[in-house]
Amino acid sequence: MAGALNPGGGGAASGVFGALRGWLLAPSLIVIGFFLLAPVCMMLIYSFLTKDFRGGVIWEFSLAAYDQFIFDRGLFGDEPPKIEWIYITIFWRSIWQAAIATILCLVIGFPTAYFIATRPAATRTVWLFLVTIPYWVNLLIRTVSMKFLIRDTGPLNEWLIQFGVIDTPIHVINTNIAVQLGLFYSYLPFMVLPIYASVERYNFALSEAARDLYASRWTTLREVLLPTVKPGIVAGCILVFVPSLGAFLAPDLLGGAKTFMIGSLIEEQFKGNAGNWPFGAAASMILLTVVLIVLMIYARQQSRAEERGH
C-alpha cells in the first residue's frame, strides 16, 4: 500500500527494522494462522464428515451436509431427489435482507456523510464523532434498545396512540422490516465513514465547473460528484452488506420464525436443538464463499480503478 512511497526509504531499502521484521511479524501471523486460518480449514473438513447424534462428528467422509442443503430425498432417502428449497430460501432471504439494509444505509448515510464532509473543518470532527459514538456501544445493547423501542407495547407505539396518530399499535417486531431496521441500525456508521472520506477528498472545483456550464444542482450531483466518490460508496455498501449477511443478533432478537437468516441457521446447528455439526460447517463454508466472492470482485474493481487513475 503506502509502503511503496515511504519517504526517506530510498537509501535504506529495508528500513531500520528490516533485519528484525521476521521476528516482529511472526507472532501475529502465527496466532492468526493457528487460531483462525487452521480452524477454517478444519471447518472445511468437518463439512465433509458424518454427523454424530450427540453433536460433534464421526470421522467418516460424507457429502450428506451439502446434500441436505440442496436436495430433498424424502424421509427414507429412496425417492428421486428434489431440490430442497428450505435452506436455499433462508440463504436467499439473508441476501435480500442484507441488500435492503444496505440500501437503507445508503439512502440515509450518503446525505449524512456529504453534509458532514462539507462542514467547516472545526465542526466536521464533532459531527463525525456524533455519528461514530453509537457504533461503539455494545451491539447487543443497541439491538435490545431497538427491540424495546419498537415493541407492540413499546414507547413508540404508546406515544403514537397517545397523540392520536394511530389507534392500534403498528406491528413491526418479528417482521422482515424489524430485521432490516435492526441491520440498518447496526451498521449505518460503516456506510457513513468511507463515503465521508471520499467526499472530503473531492475537489469542488469540478462541481463549480459543471454549474458554470449550466448543469443544475442535481445534474451536477448525479453526473460529476457521484461518479467521483463512487469508490467510497462501494466500500460503504460492502462494509454494510457483508456483516449484515451473516448477522445473528438482529434476526434473532428482532425477527421471528419467518425471518430466519443464515446466521441463526448456523447457530442452531451448534447451540440449538438441531445439533448437526457437519451441516453447520457446510452452511458456514457456503456463507464464507459468498463473502469472499463479493470481496474478490471488490478488490479486482478497486485495482482496476487504480490502474485507470494512474
Add this chain to the structure above:
Amino acid sequence: MAAPGSDIRRYPGFLPITILCLVMLYAPLIIVMIYSFNDSRSITSWGGFSLRWYEEVFFGLEAAKFKVAALNSLFIAVMAGITSTVLATAAALAMIRGGSFRGKPASFALINLPLMVPEIVTAVATLIFFSTIGFTRGVATILVAHIVFCIPFAYLPIAARLQGIESVYEQAAMDLYASRAQAFWQVLMPLMLPGIISGFLLAFIISLDDFIITNFVKGAGVETLPTAIFGAVKQGIKPNIMALSTLMLLISVIFVTISYFVGKSGAKSSQ
C-alpha cells in the same frame, strides 16, 4: 455565480436527513436510558424517577451472576487488548518499517483475515478447532479467540500512525549511535504512543462488545456480560437489564471519548 463555495456544496434536504440519521442512531439508546430510571414495575408505563433498578443490578438477586460476568468480561478485554496491541505494534513495525519483502501482501491479508471472515464463521471454526484438539472450553478459549479478532483492530490505528511518522527520526537516532532498541523505545515509541493507545482502546471495546464468538467458545456456565445479558433478554426485557445496559453504554462512551481526545492531541503533536 452569486456566492461561490458554500452555495455549490449545499444540497437542500441533506441537513434534515443528517438530523434524522442522528435521531435514529440515538433515540433507542436515550429511551432505554430514560426508562432505566423508571420506578414502575411494568416497563411500559412511566411511574416516576427512581434508582431502584440500579440498586437491583448491584445488590439484587442476579447481582452475583452479573458481577462474575462483568469481571470475566473485564479480565478478557484487558488481556486481549494488551496482547493484541503488543502483537499488532510489532507487526506494524515490520510491515511499515520493514521495507518491501516477499510475502508482504500475504502477511497483510493474514493480519486482516479476521475482518474478512464473517463473525459467525469465525465462531464456528474456533469451536470446531477447540473441540477437535480437545481443549476444555472456558475463559482461556474465549481469550484466545478474542486476541485473534482484536489484532486487526489494534493494527489499523497503530499502522496509520506509524505511516504518518517519517522514518528520518529513527534513522537520525541510529546515525547518532543509538542501538535499534534505543531508537525504538526512546524515539519511535513516544511518537507512536497515541496510535498504540487508540489501538488498545479499540481492541478493548471490540473484545468487551463481542457476543457471537464468545457465545460459541465459552464453556457451560462461563458467562461474559453480553452472554449474560442475552440470556436474560431471551426471557423478556426487564428494567434491571436496561439499567445494566445504560451503565455499559456510558462506559463505552467514556472510552471512545478518551480515545477521540488522545487521537486529537496526537494529531496536534505530530504537526
